[in-house]
Amino acid sequence: MEYTKGKVLSAQISLCNAKSDLKESERQLEIARKEVKNAEDAVINERMKQISAKLFLKKVKKRVLLVTRAAVDDSDDEPSHKKTKQDMESKSQCKLCFFPFDDEHPEAVIIPCAHKFCFKCISQLPQKTCPSCRSPFSENNVYRVY
Incomplete structure (x- = not known):
């Protein structure tokens, strides 16, 4: 009888250890x-x-494609020998404040409709619409050129 009790006790200990191992395995899983x-x-x-x-x-x-297309379209309007210095300068200045865009003042930005203005003028607009074509834009759609 003692032999059987020992076996049962041993089996219970083994079962307890197996349950403990199972819980640890489940935790790791x-x-x-x-x-x-x-x-x-x-x-x-x-x-x-x-x-x-x-x-x-x-x-x-x-x-960029839109802007380059617009630049190509502008250049195809009239022959290059007929373009005046004033025409060339007007394309490199803000259409609102007429401030030139050059190496000293690289504030030019392009909005989604491909019009170019200086950042100061665009940021001060009360309504975020293009002054040239009235298409809407947001602060996220303003891209610096320089």
Whole structure:
């Protein structure tokens, strides 16, 4: 009978140890699941940053194309030998304050409609619409040229 009690006691101790090991394994599994979830979240955040950066780059490229097209369209209006110095200067100055854009004063900005103004004039507008064509813009859509 003592032999059986010893076996039962030994089996109970083994069962208790197994339960303890099982709880520890479950705890480690839960920790691993949390780490996997955090890693998945980090991957998703990085993908969103990449997508955002790609969209921003695409938007900038589109605006650059628009601006270069506008510059090409302006240059095709009349032959280059007929352009006067005044015409050339008017394209390199703010249309609101008539301040020239040059190396000393590189404050030129372009808004989404491809019109160019100085930052001071654009930032002081009460309504954020283009003074030339009245298309709306926001502070996020103002891009410095220089």
